[in-house]
Amino acid sequence: MKTFQAEIDVMPKKEILDPQGKAVTGSMKNLGLAEIQNIRIGKHISLQIEAESEQIASEKVEQACKSLLANLIMESYTFKIEQL
Amino acid sequence: MKTFQAEIDVMPKKEILDPQGKAVTGSMKNLGLAEIQNIRIGKHISLQIEAESEQIASEKVEQACKSLLANLIMESYTFKIEQL
Numbered sequence: 001m002k003t004f005q006a007e008i009d010v011m012p013k014k015e016i017l018d019p020q021g022k023a024v025t026g027s028m029k030n031l032g033l034a035e036i037q038n039i040r041i042g043k044h045i046s047l048q049i050e051a052e053s054e055q056i057a058s059e060k061v062e063q064a065c066k067s068l069l070a071n072l073i074m075e076s077y078t079f080k081i082e083q084l
Numbered sequence: 085m086k087t088f089q090a091e092i093d094v095m096p097k098k099e100i101l102d103p104q105g106k107a108v109t110g111s112m113k114n115l116g117l118a119e120i121q122n123i124r125i126g127k128h129i130s131l132q133i134e135a136e137s138e139q140i141a142s143e144k145v146e147q148a149c150k151s152l153l154a155n156l157i158m159e160s161y162t163f164k165i166e167q168l
Contacts, residue, residue, distance in 0.1 A: 043126070
């Protein structure tokens with residue numbers, strides 16, 4: 001068995017309003033950082049997984065994203081896997 | 085002025101307990117994914133920034149992280165910048 005590290009980003013879909021990001025974009029102005037725009041805030045998830053190959057690890061991470069980590073109605077996910 | 089895209093990860097520091105990650109690690113077992121371990125959950129932030137150079141953009145993102153996006157007592161951040 002090999003150990004892999006997965007780094008997953010779960011972001012609100014583009015069509016969906018992101019009120020937290022909007023609020024933070026507004027706060028940037030008050031900090032004198034008005035050149036920062038279009039902030040969107042999601043989740044970053046790191047995890048370790050034991051599997052026989054990178055492909056199996058990738059399938060398991062996919063399954064974890066679909067069933068628990070992301071709400072596919074409102075969020076989309078991307079991830080990277082590397083062997084430790 | 086050029087436009088840059090920044091992708092920022094804000095994660096709980098290693099020394100700090102991550103109760104959300106612990107809870108999700110427990111749920112993985114119930115989903116039949118017991119090979120997934122050490123889940124840690126933080127924030128992923130994407131934003132756009134206008135600046136004259138990549139170095140200036142990087143400094144502004146650094147400033148935004150320190151003053152608003154990350155709580156440096158409990159969290160650490162990393163980011164990547166690319167020109168659009």
